[in-house]
Amino acid sequence: MAEKIISNDNGDTVVFCGTLVHSTNASPMIILQDQVIGVQKGKIIFVQPKEDLQRVLDQHGLPKGCVKCLTKYQFLMPGLIDTHIHAPQYVYTGTALDLPLLDWLNRYTFPTEAKFSDLEFATYAYNKVVRRTLRCGTTTASYFATIHKESSLRLAEIAADVGQRAFIGKVNADQNSPPNYVETLEQSLADTEWFIEKMKDLKNPLIAPIITPRFAISCSRELMTGLGELAKKHNLRVQSHISENRDEVKTVLELYPDCKNYTDVYDKCGLMTDKTLMAHCIYLDDEEIQTFKDRGSAMSHCACSNFSLRSGVMDCRKMKESGVKLGLGTDVSGGYNPSMFGAIRDTITASNVQSIQHQPDRPYKHLDFREVFQLATLGGSKVLGIDSIVGNFEVGKEFDALLVTMDTEDSPFDIFQTDAYRDSLEDMIQKFLFLGKIILN
Ligand SMILES: [Zn+2]
Incomplete structure (x- = not known):
């Protein structure tokens, strides 16, 4: 082939x-x-x-x-569009799938991502992931990097070098993270501004920064609000995670008791815009889906990850019919497969699982291969706001x-x-x- x-x-x-x-x-x-x-x-x-x-x-x-x-x-x-992938996690792709999300982050993700303070190692690993995803047919990717500004910039330079269209997020996290992999509020915002300016200096039309709070557990309200202001000031896209895992949703609601739901946490911080892309969206209620619609925010469906970490099964048909912008992501390495062809297959399986769960009392129209092909190409371009350019x-x-x-x-x-x-x-x-x-x- x-x-x-x-x-x-x-x-x-x-x-x-x-x-x-x-x-x-x-x-x-x-x-x-x-x-x-x-x-x-x-x-x-x-x-x-x-x-x-x-x-x-x-x-x-x-x-x-x-x-x-x-x-x-x-x-x-x-070309295929991966709307959600963690570049540093590629090093352990295909391993470490024994724990649920929050334990998985603590045991595997944070210790591995902390190693990306080493620019030499980051350069080595990021070369691997960019070349691998390109070989898998991913011509556009929206990457999470790590909290480290220099190595995040290196990821951008590598994608630019090989001609992959890429949105690069320097990750932000100022709480509920290990001591060697956390920022202060001030440092996180300052480093993000530095990163945005350096990305502009690259002057490459294929490459753009994207504001990337890891998720509401790892970020204080002040940090998320500051990031919302930065996104507005620089007219940038925003990416994060939402409603991936039941324990995660519960923890977020405990951390932000004044918010009526998970989506409201981001919305109150100015992070739900028409340039926002949220991964997973499994447990959103109808009111939250309506907020996505009202704000023009988009969703990334990451079926392989949702199966692999046993997080849940997103109702892709329901989201599609709601009219929210919807694309697919590999979510390497919660998702073990860096290929968007894998994402297409897993999305079809996830939709089949939804169909089985709806039987026999409610009719359910599973997604067919044509619709999923559309999500992986044109759908992804709409999620990232590049549908006038590619897709x-x-x-x-x-x-x-x-x-x-x-x-x-x-x-x-x-x-x-x-x-x-x-x-x-x-x-x-x-x-x-x-x-x-x-x-x-
Ligand atoms: Zn993710």
Whole structure:
């Protein structure tokens, strides 16, 4: 399965001829066969049926030599968007899944993240995670780093170097954390301002800072309020966790007894905006979901993590139908799989679990593979507010794409093209989404 990433291509004009698979607002998955897509300076300049090829080449003054034809077992799809991933936790991905969230943080996460005060180690580890996620087809990621400002900046520099679009959060935490991995209120705010300024100095359109309070247990009200002010002052996105685990929700409500619910804690601190993205959202009540809608805040569904730490199963159908912006995240390493193809599969399973739980008294429409594909691409772009730039193959957007080859020798699935049984093109794409390799070449 030789899938190749073609992202943020600033080279010569190129025209691909073949199958395109993407989503629009109206359709979760559109399969466009025999198309030509023109890319100039990294931007999509036309999408037309193949029979119009000569006309569009003439119209744009392009030579025939710039046309690259895909085989009938290849297709282009938008790059995947991981809306929630912890870069430092990648070092223990695939291990340490024996404890529930709050114990897991204390036993594994805080001690590991504390090691990122060492810039050399941070550089080594961040190179690994950025390259790995890119190889998995993640062309955009919203990262949590650690509380350390220099190594958070290093993560940004590494993503910029390899051309991955990335939102980088220097994590904030001034309470309920171990002594070697905690900030004072003043230091946390000052370091965040420093980080924002340094990120601006990078002057890279692919890279942006995102305000990142770890969650309401690790942050004082004063810190969260200060971060809300910083987000407003610099017009920045905000990311955090909400309602992931029952014990977490209980603890938050004990810490903030004047708040009517978990969402209200962030809302009172000015952290629920139309640039806010909250991971998990499993135990939100209807009033909280309404607050998300009212504020224009978005949700990141992290199914692998929710299964792996036995946190719960988010009702993705309900959230989708509420109209809240919704995308998918790997949540490495509560989620053990750094691949968004894994996130697609786990989201389908989570929706199936919801469907089983609703039986037999209430009808429930599970999410199908097309809808989940949409969440992993166009959905993620809306969550991060970059849907005018990437997320599908609309003319004018950046060409941020994966080239998928389905018939390689080492493919983990088989395509049948016999008289007795013949896979349709959609069958092949579905097989790829369920069974294709999660690591690209
Ligand atoms: Zn997380």
